[in-house]
Ligand SMILES: [Zn+2]
């Protein structure tokens with residue numbers, strides 16, 4: 001069989017080709033053909049963009065929005081590291097910063113909402129290591145609040161509305177002020193259980209005191 005040689009137009013390697021087919025232009029192993037195709041389509045796309053025209057990929061995305069989003073999701077899910085890096089670079093670039101600033105000015109309400117969400121996420125993260133958001137001020141305010149059980153202002157203690165033993169958190173929304181005796185009777189109960197128990201006890205006839 002007749003063997004010819006040809007030079008790969010990508011890497012310049014001299015390769016052999018057998019048979020009578022049209023002469024090959026790229027080597028069989030290395031990805032020279034793919035690279036050349038990519039370079040050609042990049043040139044084509046760049047020209048379309050410079051003329052303000054839609055590229056084939058942009059047209060496909062417009063016609064298949066669902067699949068385009070699905071592809072994006074898949075790419076992001078399979079290369080989280082890569083996309084974190086890309087986003088980081090975009091955000092810190094000069095144009096990224098300028099775009100963000102312009103967007104914020106154009107969408108003040110949305111920007112505010114996003115920063116609120118960010119702050120909430122930050123707070124949620126900071127509650128993971130048992131470092132909760134109960135400030136000195138919160139504690140002082142609770143210490144000045146009378147017992148929610150009996151109204152006493154003596155021997156006040158901090159109580160967890162949903163007991164920590166039952167999954168309640170040491171956060172400001174779950175704290176109330178109770179006097180020592182109310183706290184002892186509430187124990188690990190929820191407020192509602194504690195109150196209904198107190199009502200049952202009040203309804204019960206007083207215990208007979210045994211005569212000495
Ligand atoms: Zn090659």
Ligand SMILES: [Zn+2]
Pocket residue numbers: 147148149150151152178179180181182183
């Ligand atoms: Zn009390």
